[in-house]
Amino acid sequence: MPNIETCLSPLLFSARQTKDNYVVVVIDVLRATTAFCAALDRGFGSIIPVTGIEEALNYKEKGYQVAAEREGDKLDFADFGNSPTSFLSTNNIGDELVFTTTNGTRAIDTGKVADELITASFSNLTAVCNWIFNSNRNVVILCAGWKNTFSLEDTLCAGAIAEKLIKGGHFLPVDDATLVSKALWGKSSENLRENVRQSSHYQRLRSKGLDNDLEYCFRIDTSESVPVLVDGKLVNDKA
Amino acid sequence: MPNIETCLSPLLFSARQTKDNYVVVVIDVLRATTAFCAALDRGFGSIIPVTGIEEALNYKEKGYQVAAEREGDKLDFADFGNSPTSFLSTNNIGDELVFTTTNGTRAIDTGKVADELITASFSNLTAVCNWIFNSNRNVVILCAGWKNTFSLEDTLCAGAIAEKLIKGGHFLPVDDATLVSKALWGKSSENLRENVRQSSHYQRLRSKGLDNDLEYCFRIDTSESVPVLVDGKLVNDKA
Numbered sequence: 001m002p003n004i005e006t007c008l009s010p011l012l013f014s015a016r017q018t019k020d021n022y023v024v025v026v027i028d029v030l031r032a033t034t035a036f037c038a039a040l041d042r043g044f045g046s047i048i049p050v051t052g053i054e055e056a057l058n059y060k061e062k063g064y065q066v067a068a069e070r071e072g073d074k075l076d077f078a079d080f081g082n083s084p085t086s087f088l089s090t091n092n093i094g095d096e097l098v099f100t101t102t103n104g105t106r107a108i109d110t111g112k113v114a115d116e117l118i119t120a121s122f123s124n125l126t127a128v129c130n131w132i133f134n135s136n137r138n139v140v141i142l143c144a145g146w147k148n149t150f151s152l153e154d155t156l157c158a159g160a161i162a163e164k165l166i167k168g169g170h171f172l173p174v175d176d177a178t179l180v181s182k183a184l185w186g187k188s189s190e191n192l193r194e195n196v197r198q199s200s201h202y203q204r205l206r207s208k209g210l211d212n213d214l215e216y217c218f219r220i221d222t223s224e225s226v227p228v229l230v231d232g233k234l235v236n237d238k239a
Numbered sequence: 240m241p242n243i244e245t246c247l248s249p250l251l252f253s254a255r256q257t258k259d260n261y262v263v264v265v266i267d268v269l270r271a272t273t274a275f276c277a278a279l280d281r282g283f284g285s286i287i288p289v290t291g292i293e294e295a296l297n298y299k300e301k302g303y304q305v306a307a308e309r310e311g312d313k314l315d316f317a318d319f320g321n322s323p324t325s326f327l328s329t330n331n332i333g334d335e336l337v338f339t340t341t342n343g344t345r346a347i348d349t350g351k352v353a354d355e356l357i358t359a360s361f362s363n364l365t366a367v368c369n370w371i372f373n374s375n376r377n378v379v380i381l382c383a384g385w386k387n388t389f390s391l392e393d394t395l396c397a398g399a400i401a402e403k404l405i406k407g408g409h410f411l412p413v414d415d416a417t418l419v420s421k422a423l424w425g426k427s428s429e430n431l432r433e434n435v436r437q438s439s440h441y442q443r444l445r446s447k448g449l450d451n452d453l454e455y456c457f458r459i460d461t462s463e464s465v466p467v468l469v470d471g472k473l474v475n476d477k478a
Contacts, residue, residue, distance in 0.1 A: 008389055011250045015387040148254035150247055150416040176438050177389040180423065187426070199415050 004165050006141040006158050006177040010103075010110045011148045016140055017174055023137045024111035025128065025161065026119045028144035029153040029217055030201050031082045032104025034121040035067070037223035038084035038216075040236045043093040047227065047234040049105040050098060059098040066098045072208055084123070085212045096233070107144035108229065114140065117229040118237075122157055122192075123216075124223045129164040131226045131237065139171060141178070152184075152199040153217075156192070159185025160220075192218050243404050245380040245397050245416040249342075249349045250387045255379055256413055262376045263350035264367065264400065265358045267383035268392040268456055269440050270321045271343025273360040274306070276462035277323035277455075279475045282332040286466065286473040288344040289337060298337040305337045311447055323362070324451045335472070346383035347468065353379065356468040357476075361396055361431075362455075363462045368403040370465045370476065378410060380417070391423075391438035392456075395431070398424025399459075431457050 003022075007013045027033055036047055050056050053068065053075065060066045060077055067080035074081025079092070082101045099105060104119075111117050115137060120128040132139055141161060143154035159181035165171040166182065173179055188195035196202050196218065205214055216222070227234035242261075246252045266272055275286055289295050292307065292314065299305045299316055306319035313320025318331070321340045338344060343358075350356050354376060359367040371378055380400060382393035398420035404410040405421065412418055427434035435441050435457065444453055455461070466473035 008247060009251055009254070011254060012248055012388060015248070015250060017388075149251060149256075149414060150419070152415040152419055155415075155419070174439075175388060176391040176394075176440075179437055180389070180391060180394070184419065184423075198418055200413075201415075 001170070001172045002136065002138045003174045004139040004141070004162055004171040004178055005175050006143070006162065006181050008143050008150050008155060008177050009145045009148050010107045010142065013110050013142055018138045018140050021137050022114055022140050023116040023118060023132065023135055024114035025139060025141045026104065026107045026111055026117065026144060027121065027141065027154045027157045028101070028104030028107060029121050029157050030205060031084055031213055031217055032101040032144065033119040034123050034217045035082045035084040035087060036119050036227045036234060037121060037123045037225045038087040039097055040225040040227060041223050042087050042090065044097045045095045048096060048098045048232065049108045049234060050100045051106050051109050053100060056098055056100040064096060064098045065094045069101045071102060072204055083210070083213050085216050103144040103146060107142055111142045112229060119227045119234065120157065120161060122160070122218055122220045124225055125160055126221050127224045127226050127238065129161060132165060133170065139165065146201050151201055153196050153201065155181050156185050156188055156196065159183070160189065240409070240411045241375065241377045242413045243378040243380070243401055243410040243417055244414050245382070245401065245420050247382050247389050247394060247416050248384045248387050249346045249381065252349050252381055257377045257379050260376050261353055261379050262355040262357060262371065262374055263353035264378060264380045265343065265346045265350055265356065265383060266360065266380065266393045266396045267340070267343030267346060268360050268396050269444060270323055270452055270456055271340040271383065272358040273362050273456045274321045274323040274326060275358050275466045275473060276360060276362045276464045277326040278336055279464045279466060280462050281326050281329065283336045284334045287335060287337045287471065288347045288473060289339045290345050290348050292339060295337055295339040303335060303337045304333045308340045310341060311443055322449070322452050324455050342383040342385060346381055350381045351468060358466045358473065359396065359400060361399070361457055361459045363464055364399055365460050366463045366465050366477065368400060371404060372409065378404065385440050390440055392435050392440065394420050395424050395427055395435065398422070399428065
């Protein structure tokens with residue numbers, strides 16, 4: 001039976017047990033991995049995740065469309081920030097989208113040593129789980145968190161995935177982090193928005209007036225997209 | 240109002256927000272920080288935490304009493320492992336005890352950059368909180384975990400401390416990890432042993448037949464000792 005393990009911060013990835021035949025599932029609910037689905041759903045063919053602002057700027061100067069966010073704000077030179085709702089309301093769609101964010105794209109950079117890497121959010125919860133069921137690999141969930149610290153919303157999404165994978169005895173949880181995430185999700189799922197309201201990053205985005213994004217990011221199964229990293233680009237491998 | 244922040248693994252200490260006027264509270268419930276209290280209660284004057292086996296061996300060759308554990312087992316050359324109950328049943332007490340463990344003494348090494356460092360467990364929960372109330376410093380709780388990964392029992396102890404400090408509005412929680420630890424403790428405190436039974440390290444020690452230690456480590460307020468790091472040694476600063 002394949003293992004499932006959870007890293008509650010990118011800094012914990014180096015301490016994982018699972019190192020063979022595994023898929024990394026990167027979660028950054030607010031907002032990068034939710035935005036990836038929205039961008040692919042609106043028609044982008046692929047997303048190029050980059051960690052540095054300079055690299056994103058270089059792409060912009062070459063004519064690429066660029067999404068760039070730091071500290072919750074869109075950078076001036078970019079076409080988009082990391083607001084999922086901004087993608088849903090645009091018609092200005094190209095083929096490739098370069099993407100850099102405070103936490104999500106860095107987590108991808110950390111996890112890319114895996115055999116495969118996908119990204120998850122509440123928006124593609126069921127699609128991601130179906131993809132994993134078909135992959136027959138061990139699973140390492142990698143929560144992006146906020147500047148390498150633990151974040152509640154990513155942990156809850158990790159727990160939602162763990163619950164689906166463990167149910168029916170398909171995957172074996174091998175660490176306390178997976179059991180705790182699953183238990184937290186079990187207690188929070190019925191009133192998700194209410195339960196995340198106290199979290200640091202929810203409050204941070206709320207103070208910026210981003211209520212539309214907050215509403216969207218906690219909606220479950222709005223997308224069937226599964227962003228999969230192939231040759232450095234996230235492409236849509238629908239379940 | 241002083242802050243309270245929680246690092247769920249030593250690897251997360253570098254990402255903490257709190258860097259001024261703070262006390263680090265190291266937690267390794269199973270079993271180092273529980274054993275520190277037992278050793279001080281039995282009459283040791285101080286504990287010298289060391290990270291390496293070789294360093295512990297050097298002390299042993301100089302005539303010191305040494306407690307040394309790796310992977311849950313006492314090392315052959317040592318007088319003690321890290322079993323708290325082994326201290327309670329011994330009469331062979333010296334002045335100073337050298338101590339090295341898989342996780343706890345390494346967490347002390349990580350946190351010693353703080354203005355002050357104390358160690359906590361369920362056994363000295365109230366004593367630790369009273370000490371912190373008197374210190375008027377910010378608080379960074381540092382869970383030792385297991386080989387740098389998240390562990391349930393340390394997180395629950397962190398939550399128990401957070402609950403006491405936050406109650407009455409004396410300390411301000413500044414991160415999601417503190418809120419989640421506190422919530423987990425709130426849901427687990429009434430039936431603590433039952434709630435930790437699934438945790439990895441509980442199972443590991445259970446398989447070694449260490450039921451006496453497991454029973455002891457989840458008893459609350461068996462000790463009034465507060466081990467405080469002074470010049471590289473843990474000394475007892477009773478609340």
